[in-house]
Amino acid sequence: MRYRLLPALNLRLLILLLALTASLSTLVSGFYSTYQVQKEQLINYTLKSNYAYARKLASATDSFLEAAMQQVAYSAKIVEQQIEDDNLLKQEVIRLNLQTNSFNSVVINKGGIVVATSPELPELINQPISSTGALQAAKEKRPLISNPYMSVAGNLIIFISHPLFNTQGDYLGYIGGTLYLNEPNTLNNLLEQHYYRQGTYIYVIDANKRILYHPDPKYVGLYAGDNSIINSVIAGKAGTSETTNRQGEGMLAGFAPVTRAKWRIVAQRSVRATLTSLDLLIVEVIKRTLPQAIITFILIGFFAHFISRPLKQLADRVNTLDDPVSFEKLKNVKSWYFESQRLKLAMLKGVNILQMQIGQLRHDAETDPLTNTHNRRSLNGLLNQLMVKQTPFALLEIDIDFFKRVNDTFGHGVGDEALKSLTNIIKNLSRKDDIVARIGGEEFVLVLPNESSESALKIAERLRMTVESTNMKTIGFITISIGIATWPKHSNDIDQVYKCADKALYHAKEHGRNRCIVAQGD
Incomplete structure (x- = not known):
């Protein structure tokens, strides 16, 4: 029995489209990145140059x-x-x-x-x-x-x-x-000779924001407005800034104070004038790149034909297979084009294996390897779910009394067996929805959803007495201390609930151990 496959896009066309798209996006991205980098460098260079220039002129004016x-x-x-x-x-x-x-x-x-x-x-x-x-x-x-x-x-x-x-x-x-600031003298000549025709110019203001010198004489004697530069220079600062002039044009400015006269010198150049050369450069680069790009696109089309031909032949052979199992798998694949159906099947198999591995990794990441209980990361996630659902719960912090003695006396291997035995006791006394986690060496947490402090204390006592009466292999009997806190009674903040339970646990330790203590206060 033969089946007719749905029409699909030709692989050669897809290769051409992909290559053309990638090439065009690379070119556009390259031009854009080059433009942005060059723009940033030009702006930074202009700012630094204007600052150095303003500082030099301020020093000359001071002199x-x-x-x-x-x-x-x-x-x-x-x-x-x-x-x-x-x-x-x-x-x-x-x-x-x-x-x-x-x-x-x-x-x-x-x-x-x-x-x-x-x-x-x-x-x-x-x-x-x-x-x-x-x-x-x-x-x-x-x-x-x-x-x-x-x-x-x-x-x-x-x-x-x-x-x-x-x-x-x-x-x-x-x-x-007297020095006339808008008539010829040595100071006026000093400022005038530093006027640049390429869009850069200087102006001088005093501490009251009055313009003392400007290439355009009509501004001399007027008061400068408020902007980032004016406010910075009036404060006596030196540095650089990007701002706008009275006409709303973007400017790149460097400024420095004349300390002896409490004046401020600003050297600035428009962003437009700064970037004019860059715009011309990019246009020239595009012109020179176009012939090479056209040749590259022709070569891509030539190679795409030879790349797609053997893949098309393989796809045709796969289409002739009548294996029912293979067909069922191919049937469920949503392929773009005819030639990809077999390849996508292989990919799905790989994805299935990957998902199994990810599931195992997730289990390993959320499970304590010794006791096979939840670890702290997993516990925090489960507690967050309870809080999102507004499900109240009691949190029992459990710690083995004098566990260090067990390790020191019998060795860590026996200590690990004791931890496993305690884990089994806790799990046997837990309900389906209870959460058991190991958060430290001999520290465990038991979370009891929908339990109050009073009911949690009863469960904790039952657990404590069960552990106390259980004879463990090699080490004999052990005891535990338990600190109890509830959410949201003790706090809406889970960290505070932990602290309350921890404080109650330490209270139990300090008052003889082998006991259960409920945290005090809301």
């Missing part, structure tokens, strides 16, 4: 400000010695202003009155100055870099000053220079 303060301090020493010589005062402010291009203007204030300026401003001579920087210098009477402020002319400036004292230490006034 410039320190040099400017030293210049003012040097002039202060000269002026202090000849404070009454107006000619010298005029020459000194001119020298200080023209020497290094560090300052946009220089002023000497004596007794609250302007006595010399450079550039020369006759309208200010013999007049008091009430600008924010001047007032701060007069108030603090120490070498000072003022907080940035807006001048009367609408310029954002800082004032670097040094106090003047006579030989007796009396305060005479100060000498100071």
Whole structure:
């Protein structure tokens, strides 16, 4: 009798589909992984570069400000010695202003009155100055870099000053220079020359979040908003961060503080500009890979034909067998395609053997090999099932009294026989649903579902007396101590129930052994 098999997919087609799918997924995965790795490396490199750049620029700015303060301090020493010589005062402010291009203007204030300026401003001579920087210098009477402020002319400036004292230490006034943060000077040039055209730029803010320098002058003097970078730099931190700018564009920033002036320098570059080169690289890689991929797919089709042909022939021969037993097995196989029916049969046999082995392994993993009772892992699983079903139970912790003496006197082999004998006694006194487990050397647990502390105590006493009256081979008589706790009476937490039973067991041990104790309290 011959049987007609249902139509199935051709093996050659399946090999082609599998190979094409695997190849395409490998290519896509490779491109994606390469892109992600390169992207991460580019971002990390950009963050580190921006941080190193911001830190270097912050150091350079600190050095410039320190040099400017030293210049003012040097002039202060000269002026202090000849404070009454107006000619010298005029020459000194001119020298200080023209020497290094560090300052946009220089002023000497004596007794609250302007006595010399450079550039020369006759309208200010013999007049008091009430600008924010001047007032701060007069108030603090120490070498000072003022907080940035807006001048009367609408310029954002800082004032670097040094106090003047006579030989007796009396305060005479100060000498100071102004720096216009949005006009040419050494500081502005220092910041301007570090502007990158490839999407990276720097900006500087003060401790009040005011922007002191920005490649786009319209932002100078404005206040920066709140984001992760601004909040970090205002806190005086140095490091890197990914954030968004005012236009919502992702930015990669490094930042560092200018300690002398309490400014913060941020160097940042957009994520888009950073990844532009990577996008072009991936496109180029795809273009170069495509011809090789096409050749590979053609070769896969060629080899698939020769791989499937002998398998198809073997499958045809298997189809001619009329063995009833083999047919019944083939009949129950849900195969994808015609050629796989015989192969799947072999696989099912292998799976059946594997399941038998897994069952044996599971039994070994959940059973104590000496006593053939549940071990701790298996016990915990069974207790969890009882708790899920909300089935109350009593837990009896059983320990053999002076068991170490048995091992020391008769040897571990006799001790193992004693453990087996005790196991048989416990099992004989247990019901069908009771759980017997060995959790330690001579420690056992008996779980009694749906039993209260009172009924469990009766069962425990019966067990204790049975063990006490049983004459065991070689060692004679032994006794046991039992600690009893119930779930959920003593606790809803199974660990606490264990602890309660354990505490009751130790209580029994400490009060003479060979007794049963119920844990106290809920």
